[in-house]
Amino acid sequence: MLTAIGDFIKDSFRADDKASLENLKYGNINLYVQRREPLYLAGVISGTAPDDFGVVMKEYLNELWGEYGYIIGRSWNGDTSSLIEIRGDLTEFIHYWSSSR
Numbered sequence: 629m630l631t632a633i634g635d636f637i638k639d640s641f642r643a644d645d646k647a648s649l650e651n652l653k654y655g656n657i658n659l660y661v662q663r664r665e666p667l668y669l670a671g672v673i674s675g676t677a678p679d680d681f682g683v684v685m686k687e688y689l690n691e692l693w694g695e696y697g698y699i700i701g702r703s704w705n706g707d708t709s710s711l712i713e714i715r716g717d718l719t720e721f722i723h724y725w726s727s728s729r
Contacts, residue, residue: 630661630668662686664693666704688721
């Protein structure tokens with residue numbers, strides 16, 4: 629879905645092919661997206677997000693890649709069952725941002 633939205637923007641507005649969708653606002657809902665091929669990390673916030681939220685997500689995605697890149701690799705087929713080791717880290721990240729902000 630995120631790829632489709634990005635493709636729509638590129639096609640409709642002749643946007644840079646190297647650019648990617650980073651945030652989207654719909655009413656009070658803010659969607660933040662970071663990508664590290666082949667992964668997407670999306671965060672949804674109701675209301676105002678911390679100023680550095682996009683940067684924090686990008687850094688976190690890079691940390692995940694550094695720790696689990698050997699699992700994901702370029703040949704990953706999208707099967708999330710192979711990412712079971714990442715679940716604990718993601719849960720901690722989500723819990724931190726949902727409870728402390």
